[in-house]
Amino acid sequence: MIDLYYWTTPNGHKITLFLEEAGFDYRIHPINIGKGEQFAPAFLEISPNNRIPAIVDRAPSDRGQPLALFESGAILEYLADKSGKFLPEIGRQRYRVLQWLHWQMGGLGPMAGQNHHFRHYAPKKIDYAIERYVKETARLYGVLDRQLDDNDHVADDDYSIADIAIWPWIRSHEKQGQDLEDFPSLQRWFEQVGERAAVKRAYAKAEEINPDLIDPRNGVEMTDEARKHLFER
Missing domain, CATH: 3.40.30.10 (Glutaredoxin)
Incomplete structure (x- = not known):
């Protein structure tokens, strides 16, 4: 349990x-x-x-x-x-998964979190902060979109804890000021994972x-x- x-x-x-x-x-x-x-x-x-x-x-x-x-x-x-x-026991594919897990933990999550805060929750609107974090979120979406151009899932072809860690943050894309149509490979992956039972x-x-x-x-x-x-x- x-x-x-x-x-x-x-x-x-x-x-x-x-x-x-x-x-x-x-x-x-x-x-x-x-x-x-x-x-x-x-x-x-x-x-x-x-x-x-x-x-x-x-x-x-x-x-x-x-x-x-x-x-x-x-x-x-x-x-x-x-x-x-959802994580290979040994070998280089394990580290491919882990690098994207850490990418989410150290990059996408914190940056999207700051995006949420300054766009929706900060008591005062600070244009510089909003612009900075919306643009950084877009940059990270672009990194992910390029990774998914030639891969079914984030760490190559198999579904992994990298996909599991990243997907919930992409689900909030509208709140982050992002349009998934700007990131077609990311959009394809997002919709595919969302259909999993x-x-x-x-x-x-x-x-x-x-x-x-x-x-x-x-x-x-x-x-x-x-x-x-x-x-x-």
Whole structure:
């Protein structure tokens, strides 16, 4: 059994996508980050950086005590190794997958996150910041589009944790000021992955957990309380 500490954000969706694909038995513990639940002492024991997602594996492969992990990239790599799925065990193809996983963690996610913040949530509109992050997001989309020109999936031909990590961030393309028609290979891949049964199941769970969400691509209804917990603590 995997205990998943989750909210309906791109980083949270990465883990439900993987768990649905791999067929793991898992239980979701919602952590409503708009209400500050990520600061609860019990959650901080699992995720000291007060961020979702996090997991506790109740039956780790080493048969030791339950294993807690935070950071979505580390969780994906761990679950891939545990299941033997979506990440080669050895060889250069493993590192092709991992380089794109780290590209998402260090580039696409942070830049798109800043894009979201300055376009939609910052108390004052700062034109320079908006332009900078929209353009950087577009540059990253272009990198991904070129990679997909000759590949069915992000790390060559096989579906992997690189695709799983990147897809939820592309789902928010409209909020990032991006038109997928400008990136035809990326658009083809995005639509193809979106038809996977596991992707549909994962997002159905998100709607069950957060039915009042105004925009499920965003993850948080931006009330004054949510703004305080997300940006002022």
